[in-house]
Each structure stands twice: as C-alpha cells, then as structure tokens.
Amino acid sequence: MPKQLDVIAPEAARTLDGLFAARAQRSRDTVAYINFDDTSHTWKEYTWGDMEQLVSRWQAALAREALEPGDRVAIMMRNSIWWIIFDQAAMGLGLVTVPLYTSDRPDNIAYIVQDSGAKVLFFEDQATWNGFSDVMPKLGGLVRAVCLKPLSEAEHDARLVSADNWVAENGDEVKHINSDGGKLASIVYTSGTTGRPKGVMLSHSNMLENAYAAAQCFPVYTDDLFLSFLPMSHTLERTCGYYGTVMSGAQVAFARSVLHLAEDLLRIRPTVLISVPRIYERVYAAIKQKLHDGPAYRRKLFEFATDVGWARFEHQQKRGPWRLRFLFWPILQRLVAAKVMARLGGRLRAAICGGAALPPDVAKLFIGLGLPVVQGYGLTETSPVVSTNRIDDNVPASIGKPIPNVKVKIGEKDALLVKGPNVMLGYWNNPDATREVFTDDGWLDTGDTVRMDGDGRLYITGRLKEIIVLSNGEKVPPVDMETAIQRDPLFEQVMVMGEHKPYLAVFVVLNPEQWAKVAAEHGLDAKSASALHSDQVEEIVLERVSAQIHEFPGYAQVRRAAVMPEPWTIENGLLTPTMKVKRAKVVQAYQADYQRVFPGH
Numbered sequence: 001m002p003k004q005l006d007v008i009a010p011e012a013a014r015t016l017d018g019l020f021a022a023r024a025q026r027s028r029d030t031v032a033y034i035n036f037d038d039t040s041h042t043w044k045e046y047t048w049g050d051m052e053q054l055v056s057r058w059q060a061a062l063a064r065e066a067l068e069p070g071d072r073v074a075i076m077m078r079n080s081i082w083w084i085i086f087d088q089a090a091m092g093l094g095l096v097t098v099p100l101y102t103s104d105r106p107d108n109i110a111y112i113v114q115d116s117g118a119k120v121l122f123f124e125d126q127a128t129w130n131g132f133s134d135v136m137p138k139l140g141g142l143v144r145a146v147c148l149k150p151l152s153e154a155e156h157d158a159r160l161v162s163a164d165n166w167v168a169e170n171g172d173e174v175k176h177i178n179s180d181g182g183k184l185a186s187i188v189y190t191s192g193t194t195g196r197p198k199g200v201m202l203s204h205s206n207m208l209e210n211a212y213a214a215a216q217c218f219p220v221y222t223d224d225l226f227l228s229f230l231p232m233s234h235t236l237e238r239t240c241g242y243y244g245t246v247m248s249g250a251q252v253a254f255a256r257s258v259l260h261l262a263e264d265l266l267r268i269r270p271t272v273l274i275s276v277p278r279i280y281e282r283v284y285a286a287i288k289q290k291l292h293d294g295p296a297y298r299r300k301l302f303e304f305a306t307d308v309g310w311a312r313f314e315h316q317q318k319r320g321p322w323r324l325r326f327l328f329w330p331i332l333q334r335l336v337a338a339k340v341m342a343r344l345g346g347r348l349r350a351a352i353c354g355g356a357a358l359p360p361d362v363a364k365l366f367i368g369l370g371l372p373v374v375q376g377y378g379l380t381e382t383s384p385v386v387s388t389n390r391i392d393d394n395v396p397a398s399i400g401k402p403i404p405n406v407k408v409k410i411g412e413k414d415a416l417l418v419k420g421p422n423v424m425l426g427y428w429n430n431p432d433a434t435r436e437v438f439t440d441d442g443w444l445d446t447g448d449t450v451r452m453d454g455d456g457r458l459y460i461t462g463r464l465k466e467i468i469v470l471s472n473g474e475k476v477p478p479v480d481m482e483t484a485i486q487r488d489p490l491f492e493q494v495m496v497m498g499e500h501k502p503y504l505a506v507f508v509v510l511n512p513e514q515w516a517k518v519a520a521e522h523g524l525d526a527k528s529a530s531a532l533h534s535d536q537v538e539e540i541v542l543e544r545v546s547a548q549i550h551e552f553p554g555y556a557q558v559r560r561a562a563v564m565p566e567p568w569t570i571e572n573g574l575l576t577p578t579m580k581v582k583r584a585k586v587v588q589a590y591q592a593d594y595q596r597v598f599p600g601h
Contacts, residue, residue, distance in 0.1 A: 003221040006249045010208040014181050016243060017091040019208065021176060023246050024052040030222075034253035034268065035081045043253075043267070046081055051088075054081070056171025059089035064168075065144050067119060069094025069177055072187065074118040076100040076109065076128065079228045079254045082148055082163075084242065086122050091204075094177040097186045098199075099233035101577030102128075103570050108197070108577070110135035112189050116199060116428065117141060125149045129160065181205035187428050188235055188380050199428030200380045202235075209421040210383040211244040213403040217388050218352065218374060220248035220272070227270035227345075229255035234276075234578065235384040236354045241274045262343070269345035276355035277362070277483075278579065280373070284362045285489040287340070289514075304328075305336035306368030313367050317394060337369040350374055350391060354384070355578070357460055359483050363396035376400055377460065379446060381437070383422040386446070387458050398457045399450075408458070409443065415464060416450045417443035471502045476556045485548045490514040493568055495581050496558065497594070505560040505597035507586060508541060509567050532563040560597035564590065 006026070013019035023032075028049040037044050046054075067073070073090045075097055077083045087097050098116045100109055102124065110132065113121060121142055123129065129147060132139060139145075145160045185204040189197035226245055230237040245252050253268040255261055261279075291299040308329055314320030341348065350372045353363075358375050366373045376388030377399035386408065389400035402408050406420035423444050426434040437445055449462045461477075468476040478496040485494045485506070493509035512526075519526035522540065531537060541561040549558065568574035574586050587594050 003223060005219060006222050007212070007215055007220075008247050008249075010181070010205065010212050013208060013247070014179055015091070015176065015183075015204040016185055016207060017088055017174075017176055018179070019243065019246055020055075020088050021052070021174065023249060024048040027222075027249050028052075030249070031251055033081050033084070034251065036254065036256050051081065051085065052174060053171065054085045055088045055092070056174045057168045058085050058171075059092055059174060060168035060171040061166050062089050062093055062095070062120070063175075065120060067093065067095060070096060070184070072096045072098050072116045072118040073120040074098040074100055074113055074116065074122065075233075076102055076121065076123040077148065077232075078102055078124060078257075079230075079232050079237070081254070082122075083232050088174075091185060092175050092177065094183075096184050099186065099188060099238065101231060101233045101570075103231075104577040105570055105573065106131045106135050110138035112197060112199075114138045114141060116187050116189075120144045120146065122146045123148070126152055126155075129155075178204075181208060184425060188233070188238075190380050198430055198433055201425040201428050202383055203425055206383040206422050206424065207239050207243055208247075209405065210385055210403075211239050211247050213405055213422070214240055214244060214385050214388065215248060216404050217390050217400075218350070220244065220250050222249045224248070224250040224271045224349075225268065225347075226250060226252045226272050226274065227255055227264060227268050228252050228274075229258060229261055229264075230275055230355075231577075234355070235380045236276075236378065237274055239383055239385070240352065265343070265345045269347045271347050271349050272352065273344075273348060273350075274352045274354075276579075277353055277358040278356075280351070280353060280358060280362050280366065281486065284365055285487070287365070289489050301332075302336055305332040306365055308332055309337060309368035309370055310364050313394075317392075333370065340369050341371060344371070352376070354378060354388075357479070357483065358396070359487065360397050361487065367394075367396065374400075377448075377458065381424045381444060382406075382418055382420070382446075383424070385422070386416075386418055386420075395457060398453075398459045400458065401456050402458075410450060410452060411439065411443070411445065413464060414449040414451065414461060416446045416448050416458070418446060419443050468496065468498045468504070469500065470498055470504070471500050474553075474556070476504065476552075481549055481552060481556065481558075484552070485545050487548050488544050490518060490544055493564075493581070495583060495586055497583075497587070497597075501598055503559040504556065505562070506541075506545060506558045507562050507564055507590065507593065508545075509564045529565060532565065537563060562590070562593040562597050564593075 008019060008022050013022055029047055031045045032048045032051055033046045035044055073095050075083060075086055090097050098118050142159055146163055146166050148163050151162045181204040183203060184201055186202050187199040188202060189199050226241055228241050232238050232242060255264045291302055308325050311320055311323055312326055312329060315322055348371055353373055353375045363373045372391055374389050374394060375396060376385055378384030378386045385403055386406055387400045387402045406422060409417050411417045439445060447464050448460055449464060450458050451461055452458055466479055468478050481496045482494040485491055490511055491508050492511045495507045496504055498504040516526040524531050538561050545558050568581060568586060570577060574582055
C-alpha cells in the first residue's frame, strides 16, 4: 500500500493555531500523540479530537486571566501533550508564547520572563517553583503561575495554582482570534554563549512557511511515527517535530527522558528521529568502544559491513560504481546492520540531524548500517531551517541545498547571508542587535562562513565569532577540532583555546568509566584529584588528542592540556540550555589552569 501524503498548506492554515484546527477537523478520530502518564505508568493515546477538547478547556482557563492579544505567556515544560495544549490554547487567544528550557538556571529563566514581560508561567512541578526562591522579585510581573502537578498545601503565593484547580471542566469551541500570519507568534531566546539571551521574534508565517518548505524536501507521511526528545524549546523540534507533524498528519510519541531513550526507542519503534549530533555521537562512541573491547573478528566484520553499506549508499546516490561485494549485503545486514537498527526500534526510515555539524565518520557509520542520516542547517533567527540534504541527494559532509523560497548568498569574509519568509521579525526590545544582524539591503548575516559547490550545495567552513586567531595570524576553527577530539570516548567535554597565543591548549572533562580503564592501564589512581594535574596525565591526554586531530594543519596542533575536576553544566553556569560551552565563563572559572597551560603568555 503506497504511503499517504496529507499536507496542509500555509495559506489554508493562515496561523499556527489555524493549522492545528484544520488538522483536528481533517483527522479527528486519528491518533495524534502518545504520551507517558506518570500516574498510571502507562502510555496513552490521544486523537486529534481529544486534543482539541483539551485545548478548549485550557483556553477557557486562560481566557479568565484577562489577558490581551499580544500578551506573553511562558512554557517551561518537558515535551508532552501539555506543552502543545498550552501553546495552542494561548495562540488561539492571540497570545505570544515564550518557550523555556526546563534545564535552564533560575536566574536565566527569571531574566527571560522579565525581559519578555510574560504574565503567565506554565511549569511542571513544585521543585521548579521552589528553585525560583532567590529570583522571585524578578518574577513580579507574573499574574499567574500554573503548575501541572499537584502543589504543596503550604504554598501561599496567590498567583500559584495547580492545573487541576485551574483548568475549566468544560470548554467552549476553540477560539482563533488572530487570522494574520504576519503577527508575532513566539519569542524564542537564543542560548547566549557570550552574553544575555536575545529574544528572537518569530511570526506564525515564519514557522508555517518553514515547516512547509522543509516538508517539500523531506516528505512526512500520515503513517510516520516520530519520537520526540529534543526539547520543544529548541526551534528545530518545534517547527519540524511539532508544527511539521501537525501539517503532515503524522503521529508523535514523547520520550520520557534522554535517560529512558534506549527503552523508549524499543517501545515506540519510531520511523523518524529528529536530533542534534551529540545523540548520534554518543551512540557512535558506545558502538566503537564495544567493538574495541570485543574480539578482533567482530570488529573486522562490523567495519566490512559499514564499508559495504557506505559504498552501496554512494552507488545509490549515483556517485559510485556497482561493486561485486554488494552481493554480501543481505548477509551483512542480517549479521550486523539489523542488530544495531533493532536497538533503535527497527523501523527507522530516516534520522534528521541539525543544530550543529555532524562529524562525517559518524554519518558514515549510520548510513553504512542502512539508516539515512539527513543533515541540515539553520538557526533560531530563520525558524530555523535554511538548507538541508534530501534522501535522494545526500552529501553528509555538506548542509545540503537551500529549502524552497529561501535565498542565500555569500557575503564578506565568506559569511552566509539569508533571505526568505522564514527570517525573523527581529530581536525583542533590542533594535541595536537587530540592526547589527541585518545587512543594509536586508539580508540576515548568520555569522557562519560557507563555501558553495557547483551544484549549489553548501558547506560550513567556520564561524566568524568562533575562530581562534593565533599570535602568528593563523586561524583555527575550535568547534571542528573539539568535535574531532570527542570521537575518543575518553573525552566527555572539550574546549580548545589559543586566541592571540603562540599555540593551542585544551581543557577536557573525562568520561569516568573510560578514565578508570585508562588509569588502570597506566597504574594511576582514577579517584585521585592530584593525579589529574600530573605531567603523566597531561601526556596521556595530549597523545590521545593528537591521534584525533592529525588531519588538521601543523599549526593547529594542541601542545598543552588540563583536565577539569568536574563537568561543565547548566547549573554551574558553564553551559547554555542548548549545551553550548560558555568559553569565557570556563576560562574565568579555571583561571589557574588557564595560566598553567599558557605560562608567561
């Protein structure tokens, strides 16, 4: 039976809440979402009709808060049906949603709530609210704080209410006050690696048009099942994994957590995954480590299988010849590929990757096992997709070609410039930052540098603000080097440094399990803090770092290393909510180590 397409066009939907209403009308009795219920510890299915009824009840409750169209409401929730219900109820009233990361620090959340002027905050549990105790004065603009789970009876803040006591028992027909796609739909705050987050203003049309254009490049069918685990506050998940699946009529199951991901993959058996590279890199590292610890014959069989699989992929893409060894593929698939794919649920037809560059060897492994990994490129300011590979036109080392209706050109210093219906309205309350990011003739400067091949395919070559310039004038891309170093499972986190220095140095956070093995091999005490600062450990680290970056130019070699005593986290202020390292903050926190690896400089 042929796969069915049922895509709702932007002009039919007009707004994001209009899109949801159109899907509910078209597919009322079809299962839309699968959500894990913490109370009954079971997976529950919700049809589009069920969702619309829930939206009407939540919207009735929101309507009682005397909010005006254009007012902001914030969502600090894990991915679930409740995220979607609140978002749809709010947008139907003409309200502007502000997504927040559940893992973000309270002071950052308070800043965003205050900066956006959010009047309602929807969050998950009592512990979240308790975490705001030190920043409560900054939350003074809130008129209502809705907690999904029951609250402690000792809570006295009049603004605070549990969802059970707030949501209306019955709702009227869902309202859709706004019919103008050009109006502001959401303010999405960027990570803020170098300063305070900026609020990206995205209209209904920005995200509708982007989801529709992405669907032209990667068709989503009505029988597709997505497993959602990339946070909804990440624009890739929101536009493609949420609005895109509503547009296409696909089902979505919400993973319980990243910790439960392996179990949920086996239970849900998705056909499509959307993720950032780190998830694929971790699976890659685990596979490589298991092969390293196992017998040599198994490693050689695996390598042969992925080599044959990759060659088949290149042939299918019309870039390579047919080879006699392809005849071994049915056996290799059964002995190797099918076993790995079974651990991902056994039904994946594609994996979508964005948010950062996916290392070519990681892509090659998964593609070699028969899983098409489709890499794209985008940023919050472009809703987010700018370009993507296609299933039948896939060059994993590239970020693909621009999606329909999005124009790109290469500006000064090879900067990628973008124009299109997906480009943001500007930064919230920040006209100076808005002016800085647009050229005089209206192109958005992404800050990323690219090259374009003869077919119009784009390749990221660096980032203007993340290029290390050594004292000899040589330029080094730290992110590329860090990605290469992290191929070694010993390294959990990596930061390359050397701005205006004569050489490069690296800070690393070690994987505890891997470090225990390495320490034992060298007769070291893995639990000794002083050992981490020894010359012997630095030599071990540098040797393994060098093995991963041998393909980089000679001037891009790392000469000094320091092992960090603890991981960089959101809680200690060294990571952004999207897991990007705050470089200046790390240097500031470990100034003594910085002085040690750059003595006298």
